[in-house]
Amino acid sequence: MKLLVINCGSSSIKYEVFEGKDLRLIAGGLLEKIGTAEARLGQKRSLADGTFDLSETAEPVVDHAAGFDLIGRVNSRDRILTGEEDLFGIGHRVVHGGERFQEPTLITGEVVAAIRGLVPLAPLHNPANLLGIEV
Numbered sequence: 001m002k003l004l005v006i007n008c009g010s011s012s013i014k015y016e017v018f019e020g021k022d023l024r025l026i027a028g029g030l031l032e033k034i035g036t037a038e039a040r041l042g043q044k045r046s047l048a049d050g051t052f053d054l055s056e057t058a059e060p061v062v063d064h065a066a067g068f069d070l071i072g073r074v075n076s077r078d079r080i081l082t083g084e085e086d087l088f089g090i091g092h093r094v095v096h097g098g099e100r101f102q103e104p105t106l107i108t109g110e111v112v113a114a115i116r117g118l119v120p121l122a123p124l125h126n127p128a129n130l131l132g133i134e135v
Helices: 062-078 111-118 125-133
Strands: 002-008 013-019 026-032 040-046 052-058 087-092
Touching: 002 052, 002 125, 026 062, 040 062, 052 062, 062 125, 087 125, 111 125
Parallel strands: 002 087
Antiparallel strands: 002 013, 013 026, 026 040, 040 052
């Protein structure tokens, strides 16, 4: 089983995929320039010898939903994540959780609403983080 960890910015998505009980890093990537025709996804994936293979995919990405679609297609192509059944969890870094969220928290509608209420504390980051959670 695998763990996907994401971090959405206003025009980017960073991610890493970990596997096994030791949470060994097996892949990671950065999708940049979301919302433009110049979007680019750079991904590294582990090989059997312990090294990493690097690939780059460039295509227009209109929004975060399209960005996750591209990441999913590339991960499926490279046989990193082929479906939800591969995952035991997804984590998302949120910049500001205020006094309320200071450790890992299961996402619920109430949690999303609370993070939305904290947007004034991180107006450039929390909206993008919420996009990643909602997508």
